[in-house]
Amino acid sequence: MPEVIKAGILGATGAVGQRFIQALENHPWFEITSLAASERSAGKTYDKAANWRLESKLPDSVKDMKVVPVDPKKVDADVVFSALPSDYAKTVEAEFAKEGFVVASNASAYRMEKDVPLVIPEVNADHLGLIDVQQDKRGWDGYIVTNPNCSTIVMVPTLKPLMQFGLESVTVATMQAISGAGYDGIASMAILDNVVPYIGGEEEKVETEPLKLLGEFDGTKIIDADIEISASCNRVPVMDGHTENIWAKMTQNPTPEQVREAFLNFNPGLGDLPTEPNPVLIVRDEPDRPQPRLDRNMGNGMGITVGRIREGIRYTVMGHNTVRGAAGASVLNAELLHKLGKL
């Protein structure tokens, strides 16, 4: 890969922004060229603007980089990764796409827009065909590609191989990590020795995003999958890693062994993407796996671990919510865009 792709990060100082830096540091294709954040941070060096809270060291390469405002005129990049809050993303991401940037967004603002691809590379790479639709319709030089909510991302790669059995309905109970709410999202008094059985807006996302992801692209639009999903979302005292109990009803009533085989055989053929995990689905046969503390870093945080496949069909899946479920998802989308010649 002779030339380097210039990457900017929008919302670079927050929790997901820091995960973007971690994901892009030492990336073989992308180089961080711009760190954009709010007016309060702009003008400062990154180490002064951000309170680095990851377990790894703040990379020297970004430490002294000057933070710029979230403004297309101030950002030097081919692709911008967006970790912006959703309301703000609505306006800003459009401005960047209009100015010709490729926007790989983790925000929810555009996910459900009809002409915006909502993509997990292993699930629906062909939905990127919507980019042309989007550019035609909006007259933008660039475009926006989104990845789903963290709970959705952990679940849908296991649903994809179940589609062959006639997937009809999904019941899912999530046990979500505190990092999903951002650094200051959950007070310690709220969650120590506790479970909070509610996450605002989460169940709606988990019940609708998969329908688009598993839908069919007919050349001009996505036809949603016909699956009934019912979710109950809970917050638990875990740092990283969303765990989900899933019940999947299929018309063909596969056996647990058939489901296990389908998971093991799931190979989207994306091994040439730098951060693609191999395998995508890690099947554990021990009765007490997956566990977030032990399995969240598999595949550098991009692997999805599945276990307890039983009659029902019931199983449990777990993935790293701020890597696979956020920053890593956007980066993987950008890698796919580059492979396809769209970036």
Add this chain to the structure above:
Amino acid sequence: MPEVIKAGILGATGAVGQRFIQALENHPWFEITSLAASERSAGKTYDKAANWRLESKLPDSVKDMKVVPVDPKKVDADVVFSALPSDYAKTVEAEFAKEGFVVASNASAYRMEKDVPLVIPEVNADHLGLIDVQQDKRGWDGYIVTNPNCSTIVMVPTLKPLMQFGLESVTVATMQAISGAGYDGIASMAILDNVVPYIGGEEEKVETEPLKLLGEFDGTKIIDADIEISASCNRVPVMDGHTENIWAKMTQNPTPEQVREAFLNFNPGLGDLPTEPNPVLIVRDEPDRPQPRLDRNMGNGMGITVGRIREGIRYTVMGHNTVRGAAGASVLNAELLHKLGKL
């Protein structure tokens, strides 16, 4: 209540045994007269034999009581509360029943025996009719009455009022407290910053015990309820309080409001039992309740809190696993036996 009922505790030094002492201290009907434990403990005073680990003070009344062996000849009591491990309970509880004791057991050994009542007073008090069947069949002077597993107890009082709507199937995901495994049951390295998606034998209990509890007693035996239950059980870093996400399918498709009303109107008429909570089901309308830390002590730990009643029908229920779900359950059963003149 002029005369006092003499109460013994089998397995008095363990986690549930300590909860029995807490439940019986200052009880208006029962007085602790015997504390029985393993040979290692027998002969010592209780404060020497047990490592008291509850947040309340070790009651002065039992502090200096001498621990006796788990032997019907050494125990002076009308009723014995059993916190024995299940394999040991199988032999020992029969010996006590044979010798004329009323055995109120929290152990699983006899729960599914056809002639042994498995009872939650608010759900199936009439199943106590099995006592006569049991005594006839086994030729015992006393008898055994059991209460269900902690996860079952938290769930079934909410299923009972749903029976009127034609309850067909239940899907349940549990998030269970560490105290459910006993004091040394879960290593801290296993559960800190973690979820363990497996509890040995738990799902089987949650899937079968409710069928007996919600079944009909025809004068000689229980006819199991015809409900399909599917459970996924998880351990979470919570001290006390099992939280459960429930999906209930009913032939009559009640609205969430109808279900809420059914919960609010659930009144088993047991207000004359000393530890019966009022109400049994505490309905919370806030979106983020129940929570174990905030709600587990409602009704002195005997109340069951339910919330998030939504289309589906979906809801979340939470109860104190070692009070309502263990020691308190056996004590409530004994109170009911006394009210019915069987003790």
Add this chain to the structure above:
Amino acid sequence: MPEVIKAGILGATGAVGQRFIQALENHPWFEITSLAASERSAGKTYDKAANWRLESKLPDSVKDMKVVPVDPKKVDADVVFSALPSDYAKTVEAEFAKEGFVVASNASAYRMEKDVPLVIPEVNADHLGLIDVQQDKRGWDGYIVTNPNCSTIVMVPTLKPLMQFGLESVTVATMQAISGAGYDGIASMAILDNVVPYIGGEEEKVETEPLKLLGEFDGTKIIDADIEISASCNRVPVMDGHTENIWAKMTQNPTPEQVREAFLNFNPGLGDLPTEPNPVLIVRDEPDRPQPRLDRNMGNGMGITVGRIREGIRYTVMGHNTVRGAAGASVLNAELLHKLGKL
């Protein structure tokens, strides 16, 4: 006690405010007559204004009480308990004292003012003589009495009985609960699986407040005790209860047994105060006590547990930071004021 003393709470909706409500509910002397909070809350009923987060139920008696502004003209009370933030307390508490209220304050604003008593009843009840000095100097009809910081309160009742041995210096390392920072004070991502070795301003308070508390009142002023205190304060993932490792150097070099006796014999003679714990200092001889989870509720949260008394002299002390260390401290001060005829 025929007549009832009317009590107001300033800052009634916050974490310490809620503890005040809990402490005053069912109090034999005081009755809550006013709940004051910020403009945002004023006018609403208490259950609407506050997000009740204690494990006990929101008392019915205050549920529907209308919240009033923090304004002497709107508050109907003989004594006001202040849970205000320190900067705000500086202005507001003076206004209340000027208008004739007795202000029992948990805020730090006036603690170190020369004419304001900083009092732990068991330690320096005689410092209340400063009230006259204060009223003379400031021309107030009412007055302000303060209690110390939560870490100080847990420590100083153990230092008081050591004064007889010629206490010279104290080294203290604290392990403080998250509730000390208020409900939203510590993000869960900051403290789960972590220790934070810093609490802003805390070490300064722990190093200076005891000197005033253990000082002598000469009729007009306090002469600080001549003790050197060095503190390192840490935050740990504990809900309630501050644990402190203490090293105390004394000129008379008492033995651990002498120190233990001094703790056991510590009896300030305040048994007629309703919330005074008996004993004040609970001495535990087990090697692994005190522990916050097991000991914080002793004496209804007002007891202070001490253990591990060893050569050095070293020992460990633990107390409930939001009961004994905050709301309960102010209430105990008010009880003392009433006993002395000053309220």
Add this chain to the structure above:
Amino acid sequence: MPEVIKAGILGATGAVGQRFIQALENHPWFEITSLAASERSAGKTYDKAANWRLESKLPDSVKDMKVVPVDPKKVDADVVFSALPSDYAKTVEAEFAKEGFVVASNASAYRMEKDVPLVIPEVNADHLGLIDVQQDKRGWDGYIVTNPNCSTIVMVPTLKPLMQFGLESVTVATMQAISGAGYDGIASMAILDNVVPYIGGEEEKVETEPLKLLGEFDGTKIIDADIEISASCNRVPVMDGHTENIWAKMTQNPTPEQVREAFLNFNPGLGDLPTEPNPVLIVRDEPDRPQPRLDRNMGNGMGITVGRIREGIRYTVMGHNTVRGAAGASVLNAELLHKLGKL
């Protein structure tokens, strides 16, 4: 390094044994050739014998390796790393040393024996001169070298540079991680929402081992350093990383800035050892560092982070207890032995 040094692990299946595997995987000098464990494990492949509980994947290179008994005749290695329990280590380590093995031990059995080096490479590499004394005295072909207790290792590298200021006394309060007690060492009910102010035998080790480590080797024996150490050791709900508040009295009364400089300048010149961190002491100037969750993995878990250097002299130090404080310590000792031609 052309030839490879063959390494065995004694006690390979336990928590520290697993850390040894992690430390030796991909090591440039050592290759794991023998995994030894109890009779129960011997004969099984490692993945069957051990319950792998680290966040990284069980290395393929050891997965199918057959576990051998802890017997010098069955172990093929130049050096054996010992993670044995102390009582067992006493006998077994001598057998291995007698048979010619170099034993690098993390067990406490031989630490305080006069002819056995207790070494932290950065602190007292010259104490390895005791090897000759040991072999002479005991007539062994091999020898034993030990590393100190985890709490000692975290502290002493900060005391070493303070020796130049005339270190007289140390007061230390530790907040230790649960992994220090082994996988099943601490029950979750014991430590969730809690602090346990006692760790059996720990304070004695922290008060005595540093005297040997900081002592002088006169060619035949160690003359202990003349420092008074007083420790209070606490367990806190943290997975990995011991945090310690230290007060150090020195005759020359250095300023905090002088101490900071001494820490920054501490360079033992061991940069040619593969796992030696650079720097050894990481000085953080933020007020709220070090923190175990954020800093324990610095220098691949071998770095020691120090902060909050204040008048007193007081400071806080933190290091990874099962890497730097256990397995990594033994491996670093073995690297030093190899560099010195003794292995």
